[in-house]
Amino acid sequence: MENRNSHVDSESFRAVLGNYPTGVAVVTGLDPAGEPIGMVVGTFTSVSLEPPLVAFLPMKSSRTFNQLRAASDRFCINILGADQEAICRTLASYGENKFASVPWHASPEGNPIIDGVVAWIDCEYANVVDGGDHYIVLGAVKTMGLERDISPLLFFQRGYGRFSTSSLVLASEREVLQHVRLAELAREEIEAVARELQVGCSVVAAAGSDSIYVAVADHSPEQRGKNRLGVRAPMVPPLGTLFIDEPNTISEEAWLARLGKNGAEAAVRAQKQLERVRQRGWSIALLGDMSAHELEEAVELYSCPHRTPEQERRFLDTVSKMFDQHEPVHIEKTKNYDVLHLSVPVQRSTGETVLVLRLSELPKSLQGVEVDRYLERLQAAAAQVESLL
Numbered sequence: 552m553e554n555r556n557s558h559v560d561s562e563s564f565r566a567v568l569g570n571y572p573t574g575v576a577v578v579t580g581l582d583p584a585g586e587p588i589g590m591v592v593g594t595f596t597s598v599s600l601e602p603p604l605v606a607f608l609p610m611k612s613s614r615t616f617n618q619l620r621a622a623s624d625r626f627c628i629n630i631l632g633a634d635q636e637a638i639c640r641t642l643a644s645y646g647e648n649k650f651a652s653v654p655w656h657a658s659p660e661g662n663p664i665i666d667g668v669v670a671w672i673d674c675e676y677a678n679v680v681d682g683g684d685h686y687i688v689l690g691a692v693k694t695m696g697l698e699r700d701i702s703p704l705l706f707f708q709r710g711y712g713r714f715s716t717s718s719l720v721l722a723s724e725r726e727v728l729q730h731v732r733l734a735e736l737a738r739e740e741i742e743a744v745a746r747e748l749q750v751g752c753s754v755v756a757a758a759g760s761d762s763i764y765v766a767v768a769d770h771s772p773e774q775r776g777k778n779r780l781g782v783r784a785p786m787v788p789p790l791g792t793l794f795i796d797e798p799n800t801i802s803e804e805a806w807l808a809r810l811g812k813n814g815a816e817a818a819v820r821a822q823k824q825l826e827r828v829r830q831r832g833w834s835i836a837l838l839g840d841m842s843a844h845e846l847e848e849a850v851e852l853y854s855c856p857h858r859t860p861e862q863e864r865r866f867l868d869t870v871s872k873m874f875d876q877h878e879p880v881h882i883e884k885t886k887n888y889d890v891l892h893l894s895v896p897v898q899r900s901t902g903e904t905v906l907v908l909r910l911s912e913l914p915k916s917l918q919g920v921e922v923d924r925y926l927e928r929l930q931a932a933a934a935q936v937e938s939l940l
């Protein structure tokens with residue numbers, strides 16, 4: 552509060568406000584000769600939904616802004632993607648013909664949309680308000696569109712970066728490496744099981760609030776499971792049951808909380824599934840109506856280190872459709888099952904789960920007695936790995 556009425560010098564103004572991250576947008580338009588012009592802004596923001604208004608703050612002295620304003624009553628906001636830092640640097644530089652190396656196409660209003668942006672918003676000037684050495688430009692939104700399903704470029708403390716979801720931030724690389732080393736102890740066993748049963752057999756570890764495939768063997772006919780190394784899935788019900796409440800992972804409470812505000816009914820089902828898994832000491836997921844391909848795609852998307860929160864939500868939607876395929880109450884000996892995977896814990900003598908062994912790529916329509924047989928083999932493998940810990 553000390554500085555309330557004191558003079559604020561530009562250095563400390565920048566030093567303090569540089570701690571607030573922004574997105575990066577390019578305001579574009581055409582000059583009177585029909586050539587594209589544009590300026591980079593970190594001050595783009597949405598303002599109002601009813602009516603739809605957005606804003607950005609150009610320096611009063613900006614040549615480009617004054618050109619844009621003189622040329623047309625329309626402009627287009629381009630939200631740059633995380634891989635467009637070079638374009639940002641080109642357009643933010645001083646000089647002529649900055650657009651010469653930047654590919655673009657026309658928006659419905661005729662303004663430049665830079666190829667590969669995340670989204671664009673065509674606007675009409677609604678108001679230009681005084682804001683000290685800047686203007687506050689209010690734009691009335693005319694049309695808008697999404698171009699690419701990727702993370703936006705971010706700007707923070709004069710550096711560029713991209714967004715990471717918190718689950719990725721939590722699981723440190725070191726932690727994952729420790730699991731990879733531990734998984735090597737299981738290498739021979741998973742190879743033997745995969746060869747013997749002609750299936751995929753993997754080691755899965757907990758990494759923060761995700762589980763991650765840290766070793767994979769696959770002797771199934773198509774060997775699709777081989778691509779699974781490094782693949783992640785979030786520990787959100789019904790996934791991750793064997794890891795809940797184990798050291799260095801998440802608690803049951805946190806696991807259930809990940810279902811969100813409307814998850815009360817699902818939480819009851821999840822608790823029952825968790826109880827069943829704890830009693831049995833193993834976990835099973837059936838394929839149900841979902842195609843293996845659809846599921847693989849969703850998991851691939853989640854495993855991308857640059858996934859967006861929206862992509863994460865899409866993955867969770869896919870998972871929630873499969874809720875009731877997890878941990879069925881009975882596996883009847885004479886009935887047939889399409890098993891997605893079968894998992895057992897690898898535990899230290901203290902009872903703490905350190906890894907999970909998982910069978911996948913099992914034959915379709917497996918009889919219940921066969922499921923039992925596969926499970927027994929997997930449990931024997933886990934016991935063998937436990938003896939090596």
Ligand SMILES: Cc1cc2nc3c(=O)[nH]c(=O)nc-3n(C[C@H](O)[C@H](O)[C@H](O)COP(=O)(O)O)c2cc1C
Nearest residue numbers: 590591592593594608609610613614615616643706
């Ligand atoms: C990440 C980033 C954010 C910027 N944000 C703004 C902004 O919000 N307003 C602004 O006037 N200039 C901003 N600039 C500076 C302009 O992009 C541009 O460099 C400057 O306006 C060039 O001056 P000119 O328009 O006179 O050529 C930003 C630059 C960068 C790199």
